[in-house]
Amino acid sequence: MPQREVDIAIIGAGTAGLSAWHAARKHSDRVVLIEGGEYGTTCARVGCMPSKLLIAAAEAAHLARDAGGFGIKVSGVEVDGAAVMARLKQERDGFVGQVLKSMQRIPEQDRITGHARFEDPHTLAVGDHTRVTAHTIIIATGSRPTWPDMFDVAGDRLVTNDDVFEWDNLPRSVAVFGPGVVGLELGQALHRLGVRLRVFGVGGALGPFKDVAVRDNAEATFNEEFYIDPDAKVERIEHDGDAVLVTFVERGSERTFTERFDYLLAATGRRPNVDRLGLENAGLALDDEGVPRFNRFTLQCRNADDDPSHVFIAGDANQELPLLHEANSEGRIAGDNAGRFPELRAGRRNVPLAIVFTEPQMATVGDGYAELEKHLGGCDCLAVGEASFEDQGRAVVMRQNRGLMRLYGEHGSGQFLGAELFGPRVEHMAHLLAWALEQKLTVGQMLAMPWYHPVLEEGLRSGLRDLNASLQLGPAITERCMECGPGD
Incomplete structure (x- = not known):
C-alpha cells in the first residue's frame, strides 16, 4: 500500500473539512483532504439549500391560495409536482456545482478519495489503496440520518430528507415522524404543496423551543394548518404494498385510526459519522455515544488516559451544534490548532x-x-x-x-x-x-x-x-x- 507522510490529515470534505483545510494550509503545505463519499457539502446536497427550494415553492402556492384575504381572486391554483422537483434538482445541482468548483482550487495531489480508518493514533488507511501518516488529524466526517428500529418495517416506504430531494414527483401522502427542524420545515412545505400529511412526535418537543409558552403557541398555530401531535401515541407501523400503514390515537381524543401513507419520512435526528473510523485504534476518550471527547474552544480531543490528543474534531461529527455556520467556525479553529500544534489557541465561539x-x-x-x-x-x-x-x-x-x-x-x-x-x-x-x-x-x-x-x-x-x-x-x-x- 502506497505511503503518504503529511503534517495534517483532514477526514471529510464537507463544510467543516473545507474550512479546516484552508486554515491548516496557512501553517503547512503538507495537508491532505480525505473524502469517502461524493464531494459537495450536506448543506448543498441534502440540507439547507434543497429544503429552502422546496419551502420557496410551497410559499408561492400558499400565497396564491391566500390572496383572497387581500381581495385578490386567484382561481385554480395547481401544483405541478414534477415541475417543482425538477426546479429543485436543477438549482440544487447548481449549488453543489459551486462547491465542486471551489474544490478545484485544492491541488489534486492534496485530495485523496476513500474511506479513512485509524490503524494507530497517527496512521490512517484510506480504502485499500493508501496509508497516510500524519502529525495531526482532524475528524470532520459529518453526520447521517438515524431512526428507531421500529421504522424498519416500512421497508422501501421509509425515507429520510436525503431521499426526499431525489423524488421526481410529489407523493400523495406522507407520515412525518419527528417535529424537529427537518420534520417541521419539510412537513409544512409538503402540506402546502398539496401532500396529505400528519406529523408525529414523542415527548412533546417541538422545533428548537424550550420555553413552554412559545412552544404551546407554535403547536396551536401549526395545528390550525396541518395535523401535528408532538407527543403521539403510535400503536403500530406496517408495510402494505406500495404504502405504509400507521395506527395511532388521534390527538385530543381516545379514538384509534389506521391511516395509509405513500411514505414514512423519518426526521428523527442525525448521528455523527464516527462509528466507521476505527476510533478504538486512535487512543481517544469516547463518550457514551462513541463520539470523541473534546474541548469546544480548541476542538482538541482527549486521549483515553485524559491527556490532550493530536486529533481534533469539527462540524456535525462532534454532535454539538449541527449548523453550517458553526461547522465553518469549528473547521477554522480545528485547522488552525492542528497547524500550530502543540501550541493551541482558544477560538472565539459566537453566541448560539x-x-x-x-x-x-x-x-x-x-x-x-x-x-x-x-x-x-x-x-x-x-x-x-x-x-x-x-x-x-x-x-x-x-x-x-x-x-x-x-x-x-x-x-x-x-x-x-x-x-x-x-x-x-x-x-x-x-x-x-x-x-x-x-x-x-x-x-x-x-x-x-x-x-x-x-x-x-x-x-x-x-x-x-x-x-x-x-x-x-x-x-x-x-x-x-x-x-x-x-x-x-
Whole structure:
C-alpha cells in the first residue's frame, strides 16, 4: 500500500473539512483532504439549500391560495409536482456545482478519495489503496440520518430528507415522524404543496423551543394548518404494498385510526459519522455515544488516559451544534490548532443562533430558556418579557399576525440574555438579537437603538419594553445574583 507522510490529515470534505483545510494550509503545505463519499457539502446536497427550494415553492402556492384575504381572486391554483422537483434538482445541482468548483482550487495531489480508518493514533488507511501518516488529524466526517428500529418495517416506504430531494414527483401522502427542524420545515412545505400529511412526535418537543409558552403557541398555530401531535401515541407501523400503514390515537381524543401513507419520512435526528473510523485504534476518550471527547474552544480531543490528543474534531461529527455556520467556525479553529500544534489557541465561539424556516418562523438566540433558568433560576435572576404578533401593526397588514416571542434578561445588570421567537420573518430579528447578545448589550441600550415604523421589528421593541419593565435593577440585586452563582 502506497505511503503518504503529511503534517495534517483532514477526514471529510464537507463544510467543516473545507474550512479546516484552508486554515491548516496557512501553517503547512503538507495537508491532505480525505473524502469517502461524493464531494459537495450536506448543506448543498441534502440540507439547507434543497429544503429552502422546496419551502420557496410551497410559499408561492400558499400565497396564491391566500390572496383572497387581500381581495385578490386567484382561481385554480395547481401544483405541478414534477415541475417543482425538477426546479429543485436543477438549482440544487447548481449549488453543489459551486462547491465542486471551489474544490478545484485544492491541488489534486492534496485530495485523496476513500474511506479513512485509524490503524494507530497517527496512521490512517484510506480504502485499500493508501496509508497516510500524519502529525495531526482532524475528524470532520459529518453526520447521517438515524431512526428507531421500529421504522424498519416500512421497508422501501421509509425515507429520510436525503431521499426526499431525489423524488421526481410529489407523493400523495406522507407520515412525518419527528417535529424537529427537518420534520417541521419539510412537513409544512409538503402540506402546502398539496401532500396529505400528519406529523408525529414523542415527548412533546417541538422545533428548537424550550420555553413552554412559545412552544404551546407554535403547536396551536401549526395545528390550525396541518395535523401535528408532538407527543403521539403510535400503536403500530406496517408495510402494505406500495404504502405504509400507521395506527395511532388521534390527538385530543381516545379514538384509534389506521391511516395509509405513500411514505414514512423519518426526521428523527442525525448521528455523527464516527462509528466507521476505527476510533478504538486512535487512543481517544469516547463518550457514551462513541463520539470523541473534546474541548469546544480548541476542538482538541482527549486521549483515553485524559491527556490532550493530536486529533481534533469539527462540524456535525462532534454532535454539538449541527449548523453550517458553526461547522465553518469549528473547521477554522480545528485547522488552525492542528497547524500550530502543540501550541493551541482558544477560538472565539459566537453566541448560539438557530432559525427554522417554517411559517411562522422559529428562532432561538442564546442558550434558551431552560438553560438560562437552570443557570440563574436559583436566585430568581432571570427576567422575562414577551410580545404577541396577533395585534402587531405590520403583521396585521401582511395577514401574518400569528406568533409569540419571549425575551430574557438578568436582574441587577439589565443585560440581555437571549430569546425564543415564533413569528413572521423572525430570522431578521434573531440576527439583531444575536448581535446584541454578542456585544453584551443591556436591554436599555437595545431600546435606545432606532426603530422604524411600520415594521415587524416594532413587535420586538414591544417585547423588549415588557422585559425592561420586569427587570429589577440596582447594585443590591446585582450583588445578590453574584453571590448565588451558577446552579445555586
